[in-house]
Amino acid sequence: MGAGLFGPALLTKAKQDHYQKKGGEAMAVKMTQRGAFMHGTDHMIIKEIERPTPGPGQVIVQLEYIGICGSDVHYFHSGKCGSYEVDLSQDFMLGHECAGTVVELGEGVTTLQTGDRVCLEPGITCGQCEFCKAGKYNLCPEVVFLATPPVQGCNEEYIAFPENMCFKLPDNVSTKEGALIEPLSVGFHAANQGNVGVGDSVVILGAGTIGLTTLLSCKAHGAGRIIVADIVPEKLKKAQELGATEVINSRETDALKQIASMTNGRGADVVFETAGSPVTIAQTPFVVRRGGTIVLVGIAPVEEITYNFAQIMDKEATIRSVFRYRNIFPKAVSAVASGAIDVKGLITHEFSFDQIEEAYREALNNKTDLIKAVIRVG
Ligand SMILES: [Zn+2]
Numbered sequence: 001m002g003a004g005l006f007g008p009a010l011l012t013k014a015k016q017d018h019y020q021k022k023g024g025e026a027m028a029v030k031m032t033q034r035g036a037f038m039h040g041t042d043h044m045i046i047k048e049i050e051r052p053t054p055g056p057g058q059v060i061v062q063l064e065y066i067g068i069c070g071s072d073v074h075y076f077h078s079g080k081c082g083s084y085e086v087d088l089s090q091d092f093m094l095g096h097e098c099a100g101t102v103v104e105l106g107e108g109v110t111t112l113q114t115g116d117r118v119c120l121e122p123g124i125t126c127g128q129c130e131f132c133k134a135g136k137y138n139l140c141p142e143v144v145f146l147a148t149p150p151v152q153g154c155n156e157e158y159i160a161f162p163e164n165m166c167f168k169l170p171d172n173v174s175t176k177e178g179a180l181i182e183p184l185s186v187g188f189h190a191a192n193q194g195n196v197g198v199g200d201s202v203v204i205l206g207a208g209t210i211g212l213t214t215l216l217s218c219k220a221h222g223a224g225r226i227i228v229a230d231i232v233p234e235k236l237k238k239a240q241e242l243g244a245t246e247v248i249n250s251r252e253t254d255a256l257k258q259i260a261s262m263t264n265g266r267g268a269d270v271v272f273e274t275a276g277s278p279v280t281i282a283q284t285p286f287v288v289r290r291g292g293t294i295v296l297v298g299i300a301p302v303e304e305i306t307y308n309f310a311q312i313m314d315k316e317a318t319i320r321s322v323f324r325y326r327n328i329f330p331k332a333v334s335a336v337a338s339g340a341i342d343v344k345g346l347i348t349h350e351f352s353f354d355q356i357e358e359a360y361r362e363a364l365n366n367k368t369d370l371i372k373a374v375i376r377v378g
Pocket residue numbers: 069070071096097182183
């Protein structure tokens with residue numbers, strides 16, 4: 001795809017596509033599709049909307065699986081996630097983790113064919129700013145990211161998307177696994193940010209989806225000991241199934257003491273905070289070894305939190321952070337295809353498109369054995 005197609009023109013088209021999901025009178029003559037929308041908080045409706053047509057450099061993907069992310073659930077229940085807020089006076093489409101089959105090609109598309117199965121990287125960036133030029137496109141201030149208000153998401157049957165943000169799935173990777181490439185990419189980027197290498201000892205605070213994709217990525221990067229802490233026994237059990245060498249229930253035991261005793265007071269080479277909780281963020285300087293690295297992955301509350309910088313100074317520890325991911329999708333797909341990472345175990349719940357409201361309610365209310373819920377479209 002030519003550079004021009006990835007510049008402002010495409011971005012404008014993408015904004016038109018994703019800021020609005022059109023309904024109304026014009027539909028009578030157009031092809032329609034079903035789209036699921038937040039209709040106020042804690043409520044989801046399915047509407048007939050216009051089926052998209054591909055712009056230059058875009059393909060139409062018929063979606064097969066859509067994951068429900070923690071951020072989707074936050075928006076569904078409170079209308080907010082971090083500093084982003086849904087305009088509740090209008091219906092809003094959630095969803096940003098998806099995969100399906102290419103059914104239509106726009107003008108100039110050369111790398112994909114109809115019938116290709118793909119997963120979508122949900123952020124369309126400008127390609128022009130200093131961050132895009134430096135390859136750190138996840139920091140692009142112009143990004144159009146699915147289901148980040150006011151940009152609408154992908155809880156629908158068909159989506160128009162740039163061909164170069166659709167990644168082909170090999171025959172042995174299903175579209176169900178494809179829908180998990182997005183959350184896997186967050187964990188993969190986290191392992192990269194932490195420079196996890198063969199034999200490194202790792203502590204992961206939080207065993208939600210992102211904690212577990214961080215675990216899978218650390219394991220694939222060759223980590224030795226992987227200690228996972230959480231307060232939910234079912235999540236710790238899942239962490240063990242997926243390769244944690246030791247788990248700690250921090251509701252029942254003092255996690256700091258436990259980690260200190262497990263590592264003979266040394267601490268871990270790399271500590272990942274994935275819960276986004278002030279409590280676990282504050283634990284990180286005490287868990288990292290001298291000269292080690294802390295990676296902040298969980299979305300922290302917007303309020304300021306207490307943190308012991310004397311520990312950081314004394315240990316000469318490095319703090320790194322993670323915002324989404326960059327240049328990871330093709331590697332994540334390869335890692336799943338080769339068997340280095342098995343994401344299937346993350347899926348605990350599956351729903352049909354008609355059950356989408358129930359699916360969101362379950363994702364909101366099930367605080368024990370739900371890790372990842374996916375919607376089967378069609
Ligand atoms: Zn997500």
